Amino acid sequence: MADEHHLELLWGGEPPSGRGRPARTTREQVVAAGIARADAGGLHELSMRQVAADLGVGVMSLYTQVESRDGLVVLMIDRAFAEVTDTLGRRDGEPWRDAAARQARTLWDLYGRHPWILDHGHRMPMAPHVLALEDAFYTPFLDIGLPASASANAAIALRSLVTGLARDSRSEQDQVRRTGVGYAEYWSSLNAVFWDRYFDEERYPAMTRLWYAGGFAAEDILAGEGILERAVAAYLDGIAVRVQPGGTGQGTGGA
């Protein structure tokens, strides 16, 4: 009923069995080739034919390793998340806020290295290393004694905040990278033509105020990473307010 999650593919670790014609290619190689393609040109330039060509292999041979294109993408995501699995855990003596902020930053950087993850249409797959990251995100909030459902909510929201911000900012950098135009150049020229050809200052008063106050300067918004740190800090402040007044821990309830 629900095997669009590729659970067997992700979790079933069947050994190769030894018999029969040996495969010219391992699953890891296929996944790595897919990641290379996606890193270079985004998810929509990842075609089975291209990956097969990169590996010097027939197209249909890939399907002995990955079951479908969607399955390949899911495996690629798992592989990408594996890059950070070991660095996520909360360290000895690390304050919970530092841990949460560091994890957020780690995820942000991961999206920076593999922006195509953000183009994945569905929810993040239930993959081993994706779960590892989610588990790490829950930890700081559980440790400060937030109730279970509040911890879950807080962690999910933090993750969504990072993901949403990454989508908003990275996608433009992608566009820049594809067209080869420099970021400042691209941004200013686009804004210039847009601003004095179409923009109606009376229709968008807030943006107009921001524009003249310099709030849209490229280095303030997307180019710098400041937006992530600021947003995460604000969100964690909100969580801190919620946990401090009640004491150190207000009855987690649960193992």
Add this chain to the structure above:
Amino acid sequence: MADEHHLELLWGGEPPSGRGRPARTTREQVVAAGIARADAGGLHELSMRQVAADLGVGVMSLYTQVESRDGLVVLMIDRAFAEVTDTLGRRDGEPWRDAAARQARTLWDLYGRHPWILDHGHRMPMAPHVLALEDAFYTPFLDIGLPASASANAAIALRSLVTGLARDSRSEQDQVRRTGVGYAEYWSSLNAVFWDRYFDEERYPAMTRLWYAGGFAAEDILAGEGILERAVAAYLDGIAVRVQPGGTGQGTGGA
């Protein structure tokens, strides 16, 4: 250099000129048909041939109205955002936090009605009614005297938070709707099979704690809208902390 933004399509209001063979179809009709298709089956079931068939029109005739499939999607997004343009503005006497929270909730509901917006690969288009929403999001933060770049950051982060949360939660509801299985049923069966076939409690200690504490009960996480309100409230608390201590307004600087 940059006409993948469809600026002409979105902002250029050329009148139909009168002469020549009259069109059998208006742009609004095409966009409406596209929205109907996408509402029913998601963006990946939106094909030009389908839309044309729905309108009883040849496929290529659509291209006199929309320039490309991507242009159609962009117009559909603009049209969807137009649904809420009039309800966004801050009301008389409305506290800034209420305004921001209401706007966030409005966007959330919009995503609920048209989940396919979240499947759009690129950044939100520079469309009239999308800008209207962005403008509204900036307003509360500007009004409390946050500096220009901080206002921009805060509004973008709030928007990204809503978008990220919507993507995380809605996509699963989508899946449920497509397969026709009830939500609770689907979730519990998936979790049951996953939990006791693959899950390793030692590998994911935080999730294990949450699981046994009931933090993953469906009604607490995705099904309820509580997660949005909680996350937005926490984030706005963080912003409030940031503006209160400095006084009522700490020198916006700008028009």
Add this chain to the structure above:
DNA sequence: GATCCTTTCGGTACAGCGTATGGAAAGTCC
């Protein structure tokens, strides 16, 4: 009314996609 001009219509065609099918090939095991 006939002609020209402008615009839209839409059939055909093409390149690309994911992948089902199934015979050939290449190993291990008895």
Add this chain to the structure above:
DNA sequence: GGACTTTCCATACGCTGTACCGAAAGGATC
């Protein structure tokens, strides 16, 4: 040396977006 098992991959099918271009349908002009 069969028998068996597994992989390889050429071919084919249906689907996609859309370039091309002659045909059609209206207004404008004579």
